[in-house]
Each structure stands twice: as C-alpha cells, then as structure tokens.
Amino acid sequence: MGVGGLLAVLLVGACHVSGLAGRPSAGDEPIIDAHVHTRFDGRPERSSGIPYTRQELLRQMRAAGVVAAIAHTDEDGGGYVDMAADCVLHCAGIGARVDVARVEEGLRQGQYRCIKIYLGYVHQFAYDPAYEPAYQLAERYDVPVVFHTGDTYSHRAKLKYADPLTVDEVAVDHPRVRFVLAHAGTPWFQSAAEVAYKNPNVYLDGSALVIGRLHEISRSELDSYLVRPLAWVFGYLEDPSKLLYGSDWPLVDMAAYAAAFRRAIPKEHWRAVLHDNAARLFRIDAPGQAPANCTPSKTKVGVRRTE
Numbered sequence: 201m202g203v204g205g206l207l208a209v210l211l212v213g214a215c216h217v218s219g220l221a222g223r224p225s226a227g228d229e230p231i232i233d234a235h236v237h238t239r240f241d242g243r244p245e246r247s248s249g250i251p252y253t254r255q256e257l258l259r260q261m262r263a264a265g266v267v268a269a270i271a272h273t274d275e276d277g278g279g280y281v282d283m284a285a286d287c288v289l290h291c292a293g294i295g296a297r298v299d300v301a302r303v304e305e306g307l308r309q310g311q312y313r314c315i316k317i318y319l320g321y322v323h324q325f326a327y328d329p330a331y332e333p334a335y336q337l338a339e340r341y342d343v344p345v346v347f348h349t350g351d352t353y354s355h356r357a358k359l360k361y362a363d364p365l366t367v368d369e370v371a372v373d374h375p376r377v378r379f380v381l382a383h384a385g386t387p388w389f390q391s392a393a394e395v396a397y398k399n400p401n402v403y404l405d406g407s408a409l410v411i412g413r414l415h416e417i418s419r420s421e422l423d424s425y426l427v428r429p430l431a432w433v434f435g436y437l438e439d440p441s442k443l444l445y446g447s448d449w450p451l452v453d454m455a456a457y458a459a460a461f462r463r464a465i466p467k468e469h470w471r472a473v474l475h476d477n478a479a480r481l482f483r484i485d486a487p488g489q490a491p492a493n494c495t496p497s498k499t500k501v502g503v504r505r506t507e
C-alpha cells in the first residue's frame with residue numbers, strides 16, 4: 201500500500217434500485233426485521249390470518265419499509281427458500297443434535313448467516329453438550345446464535361428449557377459468540393434483560409410479544425403486553441445497541457408491529473433498534489456480505505488508514 205496515510209472511506213449499500221429496495225413506503229427510516237419465517241404453505245396463518253406466501257411476505261416488507269429480514273429455518277433445515285435477492289437471509293435451524301455437515305456447508309456457502317436453536321421446543325438446555333458443535337461453528341464462521349426463549353407456540357414444548365436465564369451459562373462460556381434471545385424471553389423480561397445487560401455478547405429481539413390480529417386488539421392491551429414491556433426492557437438495557445426489531449412474521453403484521461416498537465422506543469433510537477443493530481449483528485452492512493440493495497441508505501462502515 202502507499203505511504204502517507206491515505207484515508208479511504210467505504211460507502212456501501214448506496215444502491216436502491218430493485219425489488220424491495222427504494223425508500224420505505226411508510227416514509228420512515230428503513231427497517232430490518234430480525235425474525236421471520238419462510239415455510240410458505242399458502243394457507244392463512246392460524247392466529248394472524250396472514251396468507252403464508254412468499255408474495256405476502258414481500259408485500260408486507262414493502263408496506264412496512266422493511267429492506268431486509270432474517271428468516272429462521274426449521275429444526276431440520278426445512279423452510280429454507282433462497283430469497284437473498286430480496287434481502288431475506290436465513291439462520292440454520294437445528295434440533296436436538298447438530299447436523300454439523302449441513303450447517304457448516306450452509307455457512308461456508310453463505311446460505312446461512314446465523315444459527316437458530318429452539319429452546320423449549322427441543323427439550324434441552326442451551327448449555328447441553330449436544331449444542332457445543334453449534335457454538336464452535338458460530339465462533340469459527342463469526343455468526344450469531346439465536347435462541348427461542350420464553351413462551352412457546354406448542355403445548356409439547358417444555359418451558360423450563362426456554363427460560364432466558366439459562367442462556368447466561370453459554371454466554372459466559374462462549375465470550376466470542378454473539379447470542380440473541382428471541383422474544384426477549386416473554387414473559388420473563390427481567391431475566392432476558394438482565395442476561396443481555398450483564399453479558400456484552402447477548403442481544404434481544406422483541407418479536408412476538410403479542411401475536412395474532414393486532415388491529416383487533418385494544419390499544420390498552422397492546423400497551424400492557426407489548427409497548428410497556430418493550431419500553432421497560434429497552435430502558436433496563438442502558439445500551440441502544442442491544443435490542444432488535446423483529447416481528448416473527450407471519451404471526452403478526454409487520455407494519456403494525458413496527459408501529460408498536462416506535463411507541464415503545466424513544467425516537468432518537470429508532471434507527472438503531474429498527475435497522476442498524478441488526479445490520480451490524482448479521483453483517484448486512486458489511487461489504488460483500490449481503491446484496492447491495494439491502495441497505496438503501498449510505499452506511500459508513502469503516503475508515504481505513506493505509507501506510
């Protein structure tokens with residue numbers, strides 16, 4: 201490299217031409233949805249009534265100003281649909297045993313950008329030795345591990361395994377792995393917030409605190425079970441980089457859920473919580489890590505001094 205301290209400012213994501221890109225129609229800052237699913241079966245989702253189709257996901261993303269999303273595959277990797285061109289990127293879902301070959305191949309090829317562990321649905325604690333290969337892969341490929349935490353959508357699940365407090369163990373033992381507690385541990389917000397507050401490598405997504413037809417739920421109920429818990433968690437964290445917007449689509453309407461987030465979070469932190477934190481955590485803003493149209497705004501990602 202040359203001498204003389206040349207300053208190179210990298211600008212990425214300046215392109216906003218195709219598909220989802222373009223300014224968000226809601227007129228707000230661009231959003232990244234850190235938690236969706238793509239097991240499209242074509243039917244209305246049982247609690248929200250939202251058609252579970254690729255077209256509906258893309259329509260809702262456009263309507264809500266969502267420029268990128270992180271989708272979680274099933275425990276066996278099912279539900280994967282290549283939507284990278286639409287800025288929908290996937291976590292590798294894993295079950296009781298880690299299929300190291302499948303997950304590693306997906307990570308190597310860029311098919312997977314993170315790993316999802318279904319605590320509670322799978323009757324194993326986060327610190328079960330069976331998950332150790334997943335943490336090693338996460339460290340080697342520098343991708344986050346997302347845990348389901350809190351209430352489950354299935355009566356077959358066992359809640360003790362989904363207690364967010366149990367993630368403290370692996371967060372301490374794997375300081376170089378970044379962990380996300382999905383659903384902020386609902387309704388164990390205090391445990392989830394404390395684990396994220398105390399561990400520099402733990403983050404929360406605020407998805408699915410309330411699910412179903414949000415427009416049919418009264419404002420006071422949404423305040424009690426969605427807005428106030430989110431506001432409390434955000435305040436407790438004392439770090440605006442620790443909370444991520446996520447919906448758990450198709451369980452809720454993305455735009456309605458984002459509106460609730462905006463009521464919970466002070467305006468000066470909307471950009472961080474609704475976009476920047478996920479961009480950084482899932483490397484959507486890093487050069488070469490995601491299609492350029494996933495981040496429509498100019499994002500300054502680094503200043504490199506060559507000498």
Ligand SMILES: [Zn+2]
Nearest residue numbers: 235237272448
């Ligand atoms: Zn989910």
